[in-house]
Amino acid sequence: MMQTLTVDLGDRSYPIHIGPDLLRQAGLLVPHLQQPRVAIVTNTTVAPLYLSTLQQALEQAGVQVLPVVLPDGEVYKTWESLNLIFDALLQHRCERKTTLIALGGGVIGDLTGFAAACYLRGVPFIQIPTTLLAQVDSSVGGKTGINHPLGKNMIGAFYQPRVVLADTATLNTLPDRELSAGLAEVIKYGLIRDAAFFAWLEQNMTRLVERDPAALAEAIAVSCRNKAEVVAADEKESGQRALLNLGHTFGHAIEAGMGYGNWLHGEAVAAGTMLAARLSLALGWLTAADVQRIRTLFVQAGLPVVSPDLGVDSYMDMMGLDKKVEGGKIRFILLQGIGKGVISGDVPPDVLKQVLARAALDD
Amino acid sequence: MMQTLTVDLGDRSYPIHIGPDLLRQAGLLVPHLQQPRVAIVTNTTVAPLYLSTLQQALEQAGVQVLPVVLPDGEVYKTWESLNLIFDALLQHRCERKTTLIALGGGVIGDLTGFAAACYLRGVPFIQIPTTLLAQVDSSVGGKTGINHPLGKNMIGAFYQPRVVLADTATLNTLPDRELSAGLAEVIKYGLIRDAAFFAWLEQNMTRLVERDPAALAEAIAVSCRNKAEVVAADEKESGQRALLNLGHTFGHAIEAGMGYGNWLHGEAVAAGTMLAARLSLALGWLTAADVQRIRTLFVQAGLPVVSPDLGVDSYMDMMGLDKKVEGGKIRFILLQGIGKGVISGDVPPDVLKQVLARAALDD
Numbered sequence: 107m108m109q110t111l112t113v114d115l116g117d118r119s120y121p122i123h124i125g126p127d128l129l130r131q132a133g134l135l136v137p138h139l140q141q142p143r144v145a146i147v148t149n150t151t152v153a154p155l156y157l158s159t160l161q162q163a164l165e166q167a168g169v170q171v172l173p174v175v176l177p178d179g180e181v182y183k184t185w186e187s188l189n190l191i192f193d194a195l196l197q198h199r200c201e202r203k204t205t206l207i208a209l210g211g212g213v214i215g216d217l218t219g220f221a222a223a224c225y226l227r228g229v230p231f232i233q234i235p236t237t238l239l240a241q242v243d244s245s246v247g248g249k250t251g252i253n254h255p256l257g258k259n260m261i262g263a264f265y266q267p268r269v270v271l272a273d274t275a276t277l278n279t280l281p282d283r284e285l286s287a288g289l290a291e292v293i294k295y296g297l298i299r300d301a302a303f304f305a306w307l308e309q310n311m312t313r314l315v316e317r318d319p320a321a322l323a324e325a326i327a328v329s330c331r332n333k334a335e336v337v338a339a340d341e342k343e344s345g346q347r348a349l350l351n352l353g354h355t356f357g358h359a360i361e362a363g364m365g366y367g368n369w370l371h372g373e374a375v376a377a378g379t380m381l382a383a384r385l386s387l388a389l390g391w392l393t394a395a396d397v398q399r400i401r402t403l404f405v406q407a408g409l410p411v412v413s414p415d416l417g418v419d420s421y422m423d424m425m426g427l428d429k430k431v432e433g434g435k436i437r438f439i440l441l442q443g444i445g446k447g448v449i450s451g452d453v454p455p456d457v458l459k460q461v462l463a464r465a466a467l468d469d
Numbered sequence: 470m471m472q473t474l475t476v477d478l479g480d481r482s483y484p485i486h487i488g489p490d491l492l493r494q495a496g497l498l499v500p501h502l503q504q505p506r507v508a509i510v511t512n513t514t515v516a517p518l519y520l521s522t523l524q525q526a527l528e529q530a531g532v533q534v535l536p537v538v539l540p541d542g543e544v545y546k547t548w549e550s551l552n553l554i555f556d557a558l559l560q561h562r563c564e565r566k567t568t569l570i571a572l573g574g575g576v577i578g579d580l581t582g583f584a585a586a587c588y589l590r591g592v593p594f595i596q597i598p599t600t601l602l603a604q605v606d607s608s609v610g611g612k613t614g615i616n617h618p619l620g621k622n623m624i625g626a627f628y629q630p631r632v633v634l635a636d637t638a639t640l641n642t643l644p645d646r647e648l649s650a651g652l653a654e655v656i657k658y659g660l661i662r663d664a665a666f667f668a669w670l671e672q673n674m675t676r677l678v679e680r681d682p683a684a685l686a687e688a689i690a691v692s693c694r695n696k697a698e699v700v701a702a703d704e705k706e707s708g709q710r711a712l713l714n715l716g717h718t719f720g721h722a723i724e725a726g727m728g729y730g731n732w733l734h735g736e737a738v739a740a741g742t743m744l745a746a747r748l749s750l751a752l753g754w755l756t757a758a759d760v761q762r763i764r765t766l767f768v769q770a771g772l773p774v775v776s777p778d779l780g781v782d783s784y785m786d787m788m789g790l791d792k793k794v795e796g797g798k799i800r801f802i803l804l805q806g807i808g809k810g811v812i813s814g815d816v817p818p819d820v821l822k823q824v825l826a827r828a829a830l831d832d
Contacts (some may be wrong), residue, residue, distance in 0.1 A: 116612045185548060196619040199789060224587075227614060227625045253589060256559040263626065426562065 109327050110270040111335040113246060118266045122246065122334070124326050126319065127272040129160050129234065130166040138268040140203035140230055143170045147191055147218040148209040149178040152236055155279055159235065160209060172198050176217070180367040183213045183253045185261075191221040205230040205268070211237035211284075212244035212371065218264070219250030223265035233267045236276040238288025239323070239372050242295075242329035245270045247337040247350075253366060263426050272330070274323050286408035287372025289314060290353075292325050294379065295332040298349045303328050303446025308399070343422030349447040350361055352439040356413065359424035363416040376409035385453065385461045386440040396444050415466035418459050472690050472734055476609060476697040481629045483695070485609065487689050488571035489508065489682065491636040492523045492597065495530040501631040503566035505812040510581040512541040512556055515599055518642055519768025521571060523597065535561050539577070543730040546576045546616045548624075554584040565676045568593040568631070574600035574647075575607035575734065579604035579625070582613030586628035596630040599639040601685070602735050605658075605692035608633045610700040610713075616729060622720050635693070637686050650735025652677060653716075655688050655767055657742065658695040661712045664808025666691050671762070673768040712810040715802040716742030719776070722787035726779040748824045749803040759807050778829035781822050 124364035129210055136142075144164065148157055153175045161171045174194045176187050193203070206229060208218035222231035251262020277285065287421055289311075290340040296304030306328075309316075313321040333350065334359055340347035356378030369377075383400050386392035402410050416424075425436055437451045471488035485498055507527065511520055516538045524534045537557045539550050558567070569592060571581035578596055585594035598608040614625020640648065652674075659666035659667030669691075670677075676684040696713065703710035719741030724732055732740075746763050764774050779787075788799055800814045 137501055185552070189548070192617055192624060193619070196623060224624045224626060225613075226623060227612065249590065251587075254555055254559060256556070260559060260589060261587045263587060264590055385474060418789060 108231055109160045109323065111327065111330055111334055114338040115266060120269055121265055121328050122270040122272060124272045124274065124323055124330065126273065128168070128271045129156055130163050132163040134271060135164065135269065136167050136169065136234060136276050138232060139169065139205050141166050144205045144207050145172040145174055145195060145200055146207045146209050147174045147176065147214060149176045150212055151178040152210045156209060156236060156276060172200065180213055183217060185252060186224040187217055188221055188252055191217065192225060195225055202226050202229055205232055207232045207234060209234045209236065212233065212240045215240050215244045216250050217252065219265050219267070220252060220262050223263035230389055231265060231267045233270040235270070235272055237280055238277055239284065239291055239327050241272040242288060242332065243291040245272065245357065246330050246333045258366065260362060260461060272326055274319060274326065277317065277322060282408065283370065287370040289407040290372035290376040290409050292329050293407065294352050294375065297400065297441060297444060298352050298447030299445060300332055304444050308403055311403060316410060348437065348449050349439055350447055352447055353382050353434065355425055355438060359421050360413055362424045364414055375411050376404045377411060377413040380411045381413055381465060382438065382440055385438065385458065388457050388461055389440065391440060391442045399444065412468045413465040418462045421465065422461045472686065474690065474693055475695055478629060483630055483632055485625065485633040485635060485693050487635040487637065487693065488687060489636065489638045491634045491803065492519055493526050495526040497634060498527065498595060498632065499530050499532065501595060502568050505531050507570050508535040508537055508563055509557060509570045510537045510539065512539050512577055514541040515573045519572060519599060519639060532718060535563065543576055544581060544721060548615060550580055551584055551615055554580065555588060558588055561778045565586060565589050565592055568595055568596045570578050572597045572599065574598065575603045578603050578607045579613050582628050582630070583615060583625050586613055586626035594630045598633070598635055600643055600647055601640055602647070602654055604635040604689050605651060606654040606696065608635065609693050609696045621724060621729065625727040635689055637682060637689065640680065640685060645771065646733060652770040653735035653739040653772050655692050657715050657738065657772065658692050658743070660763065660807060661715050661810030662697055662719045662808060667807050669745040671766055672768060678771060679779040711800065711812050712802055716745050716808055718788055718799065718801060719744040722784050723776055725787045726783055727777055736773050740774065740776040741747060743767065743774045743802055744776055744824060744828060745801065748801065748821065751820050751824055752803065753806045754803060762807065775831045776828040781825045782829065784825045
């Protein structure tokens with residue numbers, strides 16, 4: 107039942123195991139530990155569901171466990187939460203060989219990974235993502251970090267885990283809205299580089315929304331394989347890795363404009379991807395029929411396809427702070443067809459503004 | 470007049486230029502910039518002395534400069550200061566290709582390097598150390614970070630600069646006490662791996678204390694060469710690099726015990742090195758005559774050779790938090806002779822406690 111992929115990064119390569127009930131299999135983790143001691147970082151939502159299962163499995167394997175339970179939510183992806191982790195690690199005198207395990211969604215993964223990158227200038231790190239979004243996106247690729255009042259993910263590090271466990275059974279407790287948010291990133295892989303996967307998603311979206319275990323495992327595996335291939339080719343995001351940001355420049359502006367935590371990341375990415383698709387259409391790169399196919403799939407996945415009416419100036423301002431700015435110019439991830447993402451720094455401002463002016467219209 | 474060394478770290482190798490008035494030579498920096506834009510991070514002590522010289526040289530070379538002036542002192546090596554840097558970078562929309570330049574001592578170097586490691590998950594970084602300590606120690610090797618209330622340098626990253634300028638003219642404004650603190654690290658290189666350099670220092674300490682420019686340049690160059698060799702062989706401190714921590718396990722306890730900022734780092738290292746020498750003597754590894762040679766050189770350099778009377782329990786407690794703890798056991802850097810540092814995890818606790826009990830005695 108378990109599938110295993112490898113993210114190929116030379117001496118920082120690591121395996122991703124995908125399957126049901128992996129939380130109970132301490133044998134998947136123990137070979138990656140440098141000493142029989144870990145800190146499990148999780149949050150108040152995930153802890154009652156899965157912490158004791160994981161903790162007991164590890165303790166039965168002879169591993170000493172320090173649990174660190176943070177408040178739940180994107181609004182807590184801050185220095186203050188990071189410091190709660192550091193406080194616990196220092197109070198319990200965790201050492202350079204103590205492994206940090208992230209048990210939770212993307213926020214827990216980003217916080218824990220960044221804590222691992224910085225604590226004593228770097229300790230080992232394991233990801234156990236418990237949301238679909240984290241399983242298909244944030245647990246693969248080594249991006250870690252926190253938000254700053256002036257921008258999302260502005261402070262962080264590239265830091266790779268030693269192993270990732272994507273336990274598909276944890277998705278049974280995921281709220282519908284968060285399942286949909288994860289599907290936004292799944293659809294993204296189809297859009298930027300895998301037309302066959304996009305077509306498979308069109309055929310299987312109903313099964314995914316109904317949480318068919320086999321369909322979910324397949325979607326996770328194909329998504330991780332796509333992301334792993336992109337990351338392996340471009341670990342530090344100097345080139346093609348930027349394709350993974352399809353919908354994210356707009357999406358970050360939506361999240362910031364609506365206040366972090368009000369739109370889920372995947373929801374903002376879905377609406378942002380529709381803006382990227384419409385911009386691609388306006389540039390003559392994508393057909394109206396393809397834009398409709400994308401819209402239909404997002405709607406089937408339970409995702410928003412209309413952006414908030416923040417106003418053109420507000421969008422422009424918030425996109426200007428994005429990390430993808432280069433020499434004062436915004437690079438956009440656009441589509442030249444389904445399965446063919448491209449990076450473009452040459453979007454005429456008037457075309458961009460026309461699309462943003464109609465952001466809140468479903469046309 | 471200018472000497473250049475290279476720290477050999479594969480694709481992260483970088484040059485160290487040593488000589489007078491390098492601040493004015495923008496041509497040493499410009500080839501390392503990815504865009505004609507830098508942020509110079511400095512402090513309220515260094516800014517009035519050297520900021521305008523550096524800023525004007527860069528501006529005349531067509532480089533846009535954002536100065537960021539922080540308060541001066543080890544007590545400001547905190548998250549709050551780091552955030553002042555992030556605030557300035559974000560407010561001015563600095564991008565991934567903007568280079569951060571550290572202009573100042575070790576605190577500025579550590580803060581700026583860590584900011585560069587984290588900002589947008591990593592931007593380029595240049596070191597211009599203006600104290601002897603920073604020139605011979607903290608500007609070489611890529612260690613960056615901040616203090617935590619529970620320990621010094623607990624949060625940080627290994628992050629290499631693109632180039633280091635050690636401008637010896639900046640030492641003319643250095644207070645005597647800080648010059649001496651820098652000499653503690655200079656002496657350390659002789660002790661751990663370069664007996665000939667130690668002997669040279671015994672002959673030339675008077676010239677160094679009197680700030681003879683040629684003697685200082687020679688001491689800096691030999692120190693940097695020694696450190697560069699150690700770092701090149703062991704970038705992430707998994708083995709021999711730990712030798713550079715001679716005196717530091719004790720020294721960190723002294724700094725923490727006396728309150729950060731009251732003892733200069735180099736002063737604590739000097740007193741801590743005397744404890745390491747006495748511990749080596751107690752273990753039968755070092756002769757009493759060699760301990761006296763070390764003591765004499767520290768005294769000539771204007772450094773303390775007696776530690777504060779913190780009490781054995783307090784020393785033990787504060788050393789237990791040190792990063793060099795492994796499996797609950799403290800690894801010490803000791804001496805098996807002048808020029809021969811060794812790493813030992815096998816110090817009997819009672820011998821250690823006897824030495825600590827006599828820490829405040831000059832015997």
